[in-house]
Every structure is written in structure tokens, then in C-alpha cells.
Amino acid sequence: MRFFGLVDCNSFYCSCERVFRPDLRGRPVIVLSNNDGCAIAFSKEAKAIGIGTMCEPYFQIKDKIKKYNVAVFSSNYTLYDNMSRRVMEILRDFTPRLEIYSVDEAFLEFDGFDDWDLNEYGARMRREILRLTGIPVGVGISKTKVLSKVANKIAKKKTGVFVMKDEDHIDDVLKTFPVKDIWGIGHASANKLHMLGIKTAYEFKIYKDEKLIQRMLTKTGREIQDELRGISCLSMESPEDKKNIGASRSFGASVYSKQELREALAEFCTLAGEKLRRQQSVCYSVTAFVHTNPFKEELPQYYGVGSRTFSSGTSDTFRLIKGCHEVLDDIFKLGYEYKKAGVLLNHIVPQGQNQLDLFDQQGQDNKKISQVVDLINKKFGQRTIQSASCGINQAWRTVANFRSSKYTTSWKEILRIKLDS
DNA sequence: TCTGGGGTCCTAGGACCC
DNA sequence: TCTGGGGTCCTAGGACCC
Numbered sequence: 283m284r285f286f287g288l289v290d291c292n293s294f295y296c297s298c299e300r301v302f303r304p305d306l307r308g309r310p311v312i313v314l315s316n317n318d319g320c321a322i323a324f325s326k327e328a329k330a331i332g333i334g335t336m337c338e339p340y341f342q343i344k345d346k347i348k349k350y351n352v353a354v355f356s357s358n359y360t361l362y363d364n365m366s367r368r369v370m371e372i373l374r375d376f377t378p379r380l381e382i383y384s385v386d387e388a389f390l391e392f393d394g395f396d397d398w399d400l401n402e403y404g405a406r407m408r409r410e411i412l413r414l415t416g417i418p419v420g421v422g423i424s425k426t427k428v429l430s431k432v433a434n435k436i437a438k439k440k441t442g443v444f445v446m447k448d449e450d451h452i453d454d455v456l457k458t459f460p461v462k463d464i465w466g467i468g469h470a471s472a473n474k475l476h477m478l479g480i481k482t483a484y485e486f487k488i489y490k491d492e493k494l495i496q497r498m499l500t501k502t503g504r505e506i507q508d509e510l511r512g513i514s515c516l517s518m519e520s521p522e523d524k525k526n527i528g529a530s531r532s533f534g535a536s537v538y539s540k541q542e543l544r545e546a547l548a549e550f551c552t553l554a555g556e557k558l559r560r561q562q563s564v565c566y567s568v569t570a571f572v573h574t575n576p577f578k579e580e581l582p583q584y585y586g587v588g589s590r591t592f593s594s595g596t597s598d599t600f601r602l603i604k605g606c607h608e609v610l611d612d613i614f615k616l617g618y619e620y621k622k623a624g625v626l627l628n629h630i631v632p633q634g635q636n637q638l639d640l641f642d643q644q645g646q647d648n649k650k651i652s653q654v655v656d657l658i659n660k661k662f663g664q665r666t667i668q669s670a671s672c673g674i675n676q677a678w679r680t681v682a683n684f685r686s687s688k689y690t691t692s693w694k695e696i697l698r699i700k701l702d703s
Numbered sequence: 704t705c706t707g708g709g710g711t712c713c714t715a716g717g718a719c720c721c
Numbered sequence: 722t723c724t725g726g727g728g729t730c731c732t733a734g735g736a737c738c739c
Contacts, residue, residue, distance in 0.1 A: 315707035322707070322739095341705040357707090384710095384739045468737050500713055502737080528709060577706055624708090680707095711738075720729080 284514070285400065285447075287390035287423045288430040289373060289407060291366075292438065294386035294417070295323035298365045299355050301416035302689045302697055310352040314340055317532045317680045318356055328352060356682035364690045368415050376407050381518045389427060391518050404443035418442075424452065427516045428509035431465040432456070432483065449512070456484035456510065466506045474498050487511055523561045523632065529553040530571075530624020534681035537620040540610065543572055545673030547606040550625045552668055555599035556659075558627055559652060564595030564636045566629035570606040572613065575621035586613030589628070595636035598647040599655070602627070603671055663692075 291297060295313040300306050310328035312321045320337045328334060331350045333343055340354075347354060366385045374380055379391035392400070404421035411419050422434025424446040436455060437444035446452045462472035464483055478494075480486050487510040489495065496504045505515040529550040537543060547570055558565060571587040590605035606625055658667050687695035 317705095317707070319706055337707070339706040344705090387739075466737065470736060500736090502713065524710075526710070530708065532707070575706085622707095709739090711736100713736085714734090716732090718729100718731080721727090 283396050285392040285395060285423055285425060286427050286430040286514075287377075287392060287400075287404070287421060288383075288427070288434040289388050289390065289411075290420050290422075290434050290438075291369060291386040292418045292420060293323055293325050294366075295355075295357065295362055296325040296328075297417045298362050299353075299358075299686055300325070301365070302686070303353075306353050310350055311355070312347075312352055313355045313357055314684065316357060316682075317534055318683055319532065322357070354684050356685040358686050358688070360688045360691055361686065365415060365417065369411055369417055369419070372411050372414055373407065375410075376403070379518050382521070389430070389518060392423070400445045400447075401443055404445065408442050422446075425512045426509040426514045428465055428506055429512070432459055435459075435463065452512070453484055453487075456487055457482055459483040461486050464506060464510070466502060471499050471503060483510055523563055523630070524557070525630055527554050527557050527565070527627040527630065528624060529557075530622065531680050532622045533620065533678040535677050537678045538616075538618070540614045540616075542673070542678050543610055543614065543620060543623055544607055544671060545676060546623045546678050547572075547610060547625060548603045548669055548671040548673070549676070550623065551602040551606055552599050552672060554625050554627050555597060555602050555652070556656065558597045558630070559656060562633045563630045564597045564633050565592075565602075565627040566595050566631075567591040567627075568602050568605045568609075569626040569628060570609040570613075570623070571626075572610070572620050572623040574618050578619070578621075581619055582617075584615055584618045586615065588613045594638050594647075595631060595633075596647050597633070598649070598652055600648060600651070600669065603669060607671075 296311040299311060299313065308327065310331060310333065311325040312328050312333060313323040314320065315322045315337070318340055320339045321333060321343065322337060324334045331346065333346055333352065346352070362385060370380070370382050370388060373388055373390065377390040377392060379393070381389040383389055395403070400423050404423060407421055408419055411417055420434050420438040421443045422430045422432065422437045423444070424430045424433045429446060429452065432455065433444045433446050446455060459482060461467060461475050461480055461483055464486070467475070475486060478489070480489055486507060489507070492504060492507070495507055508515050531546070531550070533546070537546070567589050569587065569589040571585070573585040574581060574583050576583065588609040590608055592601065592605070596602065602625070655667055659665065689695060689697050
């Protein structure tokens with residue numbers, strides 16, 4: 283018998299912050315999105331006082347934050363990525379098959395664990411992760427990935443570990459589990475199922491007209507139905523190279539000039555190019571976009587987008603920048619208040635499969651420069667060296683007023699402890 | 704004043720080919 | 722009067738995830 287486990291860190295970003303700030307124990311904590319725009323992570327104390335709606339604008343909850351003395355943080359992805367890596371390394375000791383699903387979640391496959399007490403095994407995972415990282419996690423175990431997700435949600439409400447093995451037990455749980463909370467069933471699909479009179483996961487599981495489900499929810503929905511029935515359709519996946527790479531940001535201040543958009547696009551090309559080179563791929567085209575603030579309905583709105591194709595695959599930041607700047611020449615319109623811009627790299631293939639351009643004998647990519655730039659930035663920190671076209675002052679740069687330290691990745695920011703004598 | 708970012712998968716429909 | 726059929730590839734858009 284094969285089982286799937288899902289381990290999920292509780293309020294991951296908040297938990298990371300709290301590891302290095304034990305004084306925040308018991309106090310509500312939230313973490314804001316880029317640009318300090320809205321709240322994206324909440325400790326259970328924050329949820330308890332009614333701050334827990336994903337992407338609630340920060341400015342709309344400021345009163346509550348003050349009233350309840352909520353600790354507020356800007357996102358510190360350097361810290362979260364590093365803490366995530368530590369958690370995942372511990373999980374590797376518990377199964378030979380681990381799929382890192384996101385920064386705070388992983389699937390585990392248990393094949394040949396029939397005689398094991400999976401409840402106890404899950405509890406051990408929790409203890410070890412908490413002991414070694416300070417991060418609390420929930421563990422759900424069942425017959426398929428979708429069911430393990432269900433079990434994980436139950437685990438969080440209960441003791442932290444929940445195992446569903448036999449059919450009757452699973453059905454009992456599914457009878458009280460809303461169909462809209464199933465992994466993979468979003469708003470649109472839940473509404474469609476409601477129209478069929480399906481409200482619980484159990485009703486979905488036993489719904490007979492599979493052809494109708496296929497037509498309404500596509501193959502994805504059909505597979506979820508089978509997964510609820512204990513038939514595994516979704517297998518463990520290994521990390522693959524990204525098929526799309528993007529970099530975009532909202533601006534910290536309003537942007538009106540082409541020059542500033544040129545800087546921002548150059549910066550995003552730098553970020554995207556680094557990601558592309560890290561997976562040793564090249565892209566054949568780049569898309570750039572700029573747009574106004576859709577929330578400011580009283581202002582004229584504009585969304586400009588365009589692409590450039592390269593004669594050969596590239597991962598050269600400077601070529602990406604040049605392409606995006608050409609696009610900007612096409613799409614820029616004066617007189618708008620721009621709020622966001624971004625770049626997308628398309629048609630990505632492994633470096634080894636790059637088709638060189640017949641008429642481009644010496645190659646337009648300056649591989650050596652990119653390599654050296656990457657090396658310097660890795661050794662001395664991000665943006666130690668970069669294209670001057672990214673600008674110096676960068677008035678448009680995302681704001682982050684409540685950023686914590688890079689406790690685990692920077693000697694300069696390591697935690698200091700004062701000892702009273 | 705102030706509203707995130709980065710991905711994946713699936714399908715329908717158009718373009719194109721023989 | 723009457724104008725095929727089958728296949729592949731690509732892309733845009735929808736839905737969903739964390």
C-alpha cells in the first residue's frame with residue numbers, strides 16, 4: 283500500500299519572523315506583500331482578531347493593527363527561502379521520495395510503510411522540524427495527494443497530525459468537508475458543482491455522471507474526483523526547468539517618464555536573466571509590459587505590452603534589456619501614471635538545445651560578462667554590479683518599511699544577543 | 704496616500720500542411 | 722448545382738495554486 287503525506291508549515295512567513303523574535307510569541311503577526319501592499323500571511327492570533335483575508339490591503343487594516351498591537355513585517359524572501367531549505371532537508375530523512383511543492387509545503391511518498399504507525403511517524407516529523415528550525419508544521423497522510431491535502435487541513439485544526447487510511451473513515455471526513463475547500467477546486471468550479479447540488483467532498487466523490495464532470499471541470503476536475511475515491515492520478519513530480527520566467531513589480535512611487543520605465547525594465551531583465559542562467563536555459567523571445575493602476579478608476583487606464591524575438595536563444599541580460607527597451611519604444615505613451623511593469627521570458631529551452639543563428643557567427647551573447655557578473659553578485663551580494671541602465675536612484679523601487687534582518691544568510695545581519703551581567 | 708508576484712495545466716480555435 | 726478530410730502545432734485565455 284502506498285500513502286501520500288503532505289507537510290505544510292503553519293503561517294510560514296509569520297513563523298519565520300517569530301523564530302528570531304521570541305518576544306512576539308502570543309502576539310498577532312502579519313507579513314505584507316511586496317511594496318507593503320497587502321497582508322499575505324497571518325499568525326493564528328492575527329486570524330483570531332479578524333485579520334486573515336488573503337491580500338487585504340494594508341491601509342484598510344491599519345486601525346486594527348494599532349488597536350491589537352499587531353507586529354507587521356515586509357516580506358523577507360531571503361530569510362523565508364533559507365528557512366524553507368532547512369525544513370525540506372529534515373523531511374528528506376523521513377522518506378526517499380520528497381516533492382517540494384512550494385516554499386512551505388512538500389509531498390512525501392510512503393511506499394512499503396504498511397506496518398508503520400504513521401501517526402507516530404508524522405508526530406516525529408513535527409517534533410524534529412520544530413526542534414531544529416523552530417517552525418511548526420501540520421502533517422496529513424492518506425491514499426492520494428488530494429486526500430492528503432484534506433487530511434492536512436484537518437490536522438491543522440486538531441493535533442497537528444491526521445491520518446486517513448480506511449474507506450469509512452475517509453467518507454466520514456469527506457461528508458463534512460466543503461467541496462470548495464478541496465485542493466484544485468477554486469471559485470469557478472465550486473460554483474459549477476453547487477449548481478449540480480454538490481456541496482461536500484463526499485457528494486462530489488459519489489457523483490455518477492463523470493462525463494459531465496469532465497465537460498464542466500475538464501480533465502483536472504475529473505482527476506480530483508478519482509483522487510477523492512482513493513485512485514491516485516497525481517504522482518510525485520521532480521523539479522523541472524521553468525517553462526516561463528517572469529519578473530514584475532508594482533512601483534513604490536508613481537512613474538510618468540519613459541526613462542524610469544527603462545530603468546525598471548532593465549532591472550526586471552536582470553532578475554529574470556539570473557533565473558534563466560541559474561537553470562542553464564536560454565529563451566527565444568521576451569515580452570515587456572507596463573500599466574497604470576487599475577484601482578485608480580478615476581484616472582485614464584492603459585495597458586501596453588509587446589514582444590521581441592531573438593535570432594538565437596539567449597540568456598544574456600544585456601540582450602534582454604535591449605529587446606525590452608525596443609518594446610518600450612513601441613508601447614510607451616506619455617501622460618499616464620504608471621504603477622507596474624514587468625518582463626516575461628518565453629520559449630525557454632535548455633542551453634544545449636540552442637539553435638545558433640547561421641548569420642550570427644561570433645554570437646551576440648556575451649557569456650563571459652554574464653558569468654562574471656553572476657559570480658560577483660553571488661559572492662558580494664545582490665546588485666553589487668549591474669547594468670547602469672537599471673538606474674542609480676531608482677525612485678520607482680518597491681518599498682519595504684518593515685523588513686527584518688537576513689538572520690541566516692548575512693554575517694552583518696546575524697542575530698545579536700545581549701547578556702545581562 | 705496606500706490594493707503582490709510567480710508559476711502550472713487545460714482547452715478551443717486558428718493556421719498550416721498534405 | 723456542385724467546393725474534403727485529417728492531422729499537428731501554436732497561442733490566448735481561463736482556472737487554479739501558493
